[in-house]
Amino acid sequence: xxNFCAAATFLIAMLLLQEAVLALSNDADSQFIENPxxxxxxxxxxxxxxxxxxxxxxxxxxxxxxxxxxxxxxxxFSTSLLAPPQDASHPVLPEDNIYSNLxxxxxxxxxxxxxxxxxxxxxxxxxxxxxxxxxxxxAGHCVHSGSEGDWHRNIVFAPAYYEGPSSYGLxxxxxxxxxxxxxxxxxxxxxxxxxxxxxxxGRNLINVVGGNGLSWNYSQAQSNVRISGYPAQxxxxxxxxxxxxxxxxxxSAFSDDAYMNCSMNGGxxxxxxFRSMIDxxxxxxxxxxxxxxxxxxxxxxxxxxxxxVKNMFDEMR
Numbered sequence: 001x002x003n004f005c006a007a008a009t010f011l012i013a014m015l016l017l018q019e020a021v022l023a024l025s026n027d028a029d030s031q032f033i034e035n036p037x038x039x040x041x042x043x044x045x046x047x048x049x050x051x052x053x054x055x056x057x058x059x060x061x062x063x064x065x066x067x068x069x070x071x072x073x074x075x076x077f078s079t080s081l082l083a084p085p086q087d088a089s090h091p092v093l094p095e096d097n098i099y100s101n102l103x104x105x106x107x108x109x110x111x112x113x114x115x116x117x118x119x120x121x122x123x124x125x126x127x128x129x130x131x132x133x134x135x136x137x138x139a140g141h142c143v144h145s146g147s148e149g150d151w152h153r154n155i156v157f158a159p160a161y162y163e164g165p166s167s168y169g170l171x172x173x174x175x176x177x178x179x180x181x182x183x184x185x186x187x188x189x190x191x192x193x194x195x196x197x198x199x200x201x202g203r204n205l206i207n208v209v210g211g212n213g214l215s216w217n218y219s220q221a222q223s224n225v226r227i228s229g230y231p232a233q234x235x236x237x238x239x240x241x242x243x244x245x246x247x248x249x250x251x252s253a254f255s256d257d258a259y260m261n262c263s264m265n266g267g268x269x270x271x272x273x274f275r276s277m278i279d280x281x282x283x284x285x286x287x288x289x290x291x292x293x294x295x296x297x298x299x300x301x302x303x304x305x306x307x308x309v310k311n312m313f314d315e316m317r
Contacts, residue, residue, distance in 0.1 A: 027181030027190055028308035030315065033151050034175045041172060045201040049170050053154045054113060056164060060239075062113055062122035064232035064267030067141055067188070069291040069301060088214040088313050089129045091282035095207045105241050106281040107168065107209040109228045110159035112138050112270060114152040116145060122238065124229040124271035125157055126285060128313075129211030133204035134196045135316055136171075137214070138270030139288050140178040143193040146186035151176070157197055159209045161230065163239045171197035171205055177312050189256055189303050191290040193270075194316050214313055215275055215286040216305040220250035220258035222275050222286065227300060229271025229289055231264040238267050244300070248273070256303050258287060263298040273302055 035041070037051055044050045094107070112125040123142035128135045136157045144151050155173040160166035174196045181190030197205050205211075225248045232238025244262035251257035258273075269290070274283035287302035 027184070027187060028179065028311075030177050030179045030308070030312050031183060032175055032177035032315070035155075035173055036153070038174065041198055043198065043200060043202070045169070048165065049156065049172070050198075051154070051172050053115070054156055054170060058120050059113060059122075059158070059165065062120040064238055064265075065121045065123050065142060066233075066266035066269050067191075067291045068294045069188070083217050083307065085218040086216055086310075087284060088216055088310050089211075090213040091278050091284065092129045092206060092211050093282070094210040104162045104166075105160050106228070107160040107166075108212050108281055109241060109272060110157055111161040111230050111238075112136070112142055113154070113156050113158065113170075114142065115154040116150075116152045121152075122230070122232065122267055123269045124267065124289065126228070126272040127157075127159060127205055127209055127211045128194070128214050128285065129206055130313065130316065132196070132317055133206035133211070134174070134199070135206070135211070135313075136195050136197060137272070137285060137288060138193050138195070139290055140182035140191040140193045141186075141290075142270045143176045143195060144178050144183055146182055147184060155195060157195070157205075159205075161241070168209055169200065171200060174198050175317075177316060179308060179312070188290055188301075190308070191303065192288060192305065192309050192312070194312055196316055210282055212272065212274070212282055213284040214305065214310075215284045216307065216310040218275055218286045218304050220248060220256070220304060222248045222258070224276070225260060226274040226277060226283065227260060227262055227264070227271060227289065228274070229264050229268030232267030233265040236265065236267070242268075251301065257301045258304055259299045259301050261297055262300045264289070264300060265292060268292075268300070
């Protein structure tokens, strides 16, 4: 009888483990869509928005996006890092190396605008180097509204935004991808996304503004990190970029979150977390801003890029 009970207990445990692994695997898979207005696109580089939706007034009045989380709550599912930290790509300068003459602020970071439910919203984002030279990284909640929601529309990336669009203008999205864990259940462990953008003037984004490297499997505890974004709630106004500098820490033994004490708020979602910089403009992105504290010490939270983020990176064209 004892042997039967032990065997039954072992079988139940294995079934539960298998179910948990399957659920984790499904959450770590991703989905993508192409811009439904893709057939309307034509490269009118002199226009603010070649697809004709965004105006400077709409950009200025876009609603800042954030997902607040209470410091006392910790609902993340902890997963171990099973591989050594690696870099999927490396930073690269723009072809002309003249970004400092075109922009008052770093050119690889910027604002990400989109529409949902008839309203205009804004997040932060950064250009990421890959072989196709057209990639942008942001938070999952900046491209899809999560559980019981849908994909966002009219997505544009505005690199080096400074009191309005910079000389680089707006870059319309061509395709966007995020994770099932975010789409199906708004799980913050899977709050990462990539999008590709159309070229402008026959040139790809990374060749024009430069591109950051992508790091994955780095731990939550990193030294000398820089977090960049466009906070837009009081006392910020969203017109200027800000950065926080310091060390990041693991939130708790039961969480995959990294955090840094930082006062940036709504609008900073999706902004890059640089584990290291090669100059003032370029670095290695190991996470993106996902949430912030609502009580106590102001903090930003992010799940460092894991294998499934690297998988998404590999699938972007």
